[in-house]
Amino acid sequence: EAQVTQNPRYLITVTGKKLTVTCSQNMNHEYMSWYRQDPGLGLRQIYYSMNVEVTDKGDVPEGYKVSRKEKRNFPLILESPSPNQTSLYFCASSPPLSYNSPLHFGNGTRLTVT
Amino acid sequence: AQSVAQPEDQVNVAEGNPLTVKCTYSVSGNPYLFWYVQYPNRGLQFLLKYITGDNLVKGSYGFEAEFNKSQTSFHLKKPSALVSDSALYFCAVRDIGGSTLGRLYFGRGTQLTVWP
Numbered sequence: 001e002a003q004v005t006q007n008p009r010y011l012i013t014v015t016g017k018k019l020t021v022t023c024s025q026n027m028n029h030e031y032m033s034w035y036r037q038d039p040g041l042g043l044r045q046i047y048y049s050m051n052v053e054v055t056d057k058g059d060v061p062e063g064y065k066v067s068r069k070e071k072r073n074f075p076l077i078l079e080s081p082s083p084n085q086t087s088l089y090f091c092a093s094s095p096p097l098s099y100n101s102p103l104h105f106g107n108g109t110r111l112t113v114t
Numbered sequence: 115a116q117s118v119a120q121p122e123d124q125v126n127v128a129e130g131n132p133l134t135v136k137c138t139y140s141v142s143g144n145p146y147l148f149w150y151v152q153y154p155n156r157g158l159q160f161l162l163k164y165i166t167g168d169n170l171v172k173g174s175y176g177f178e179a180e181f182n183k184s185q186t187s188f189h190l191k192k193p194s195a196l197v198s199d200s201a202l203y204f205c206a207v208r209d210i211g212g213s214t215l216g217r218l219y220f221g222r223g224t225q226l227t228v229w230p
Binding site: 041042045092105107108 | 146150155157160165204218222
């Protein structure tokens, strides 16, 4: 089944403790992206990647890191999480050369930083 | 700057009535337009898109959307709402030109509630 898989689904952590949210897709998509969803703000893009070893900042990249060493994986790293990073996070992928292709989303990771 | 506006945070309709969820956009050039739906505890799911051609596009679950270039709008519609349509709906615009090529911009979402 074609899908985007995020792990974990739920995560509670403390301020300053490094964490990684994994994202993997099995559709051979070049484009991958991370979003955070907050009430009243919709989805805001954190980072995106057009292909392996190519990453760019989105609208809210502060406090986050990403890497794209393999086509299928696009982990989101929070080196020193803070409470304002408590949010619902989504990973998504699509073929970038066909910009009319919709994004495929994972089921989300709900992160709470205390 | 590219932007997408969904002017209504909530839309409430009775089952069987028509529904409209509004979206307007501001982007340079000719954008690609999308609607997504989000059910509780799930990721966003693609509903429909406008790329070019007929201004009325049809999508999943009986939804359709009308592209209006002069009003820069892309409203989502359904002739007869179902209770199961209750969800959060997002409009999105994909920039196909300029320095932000390929980026997708989302509106803030509209919560649709259909009551029996």
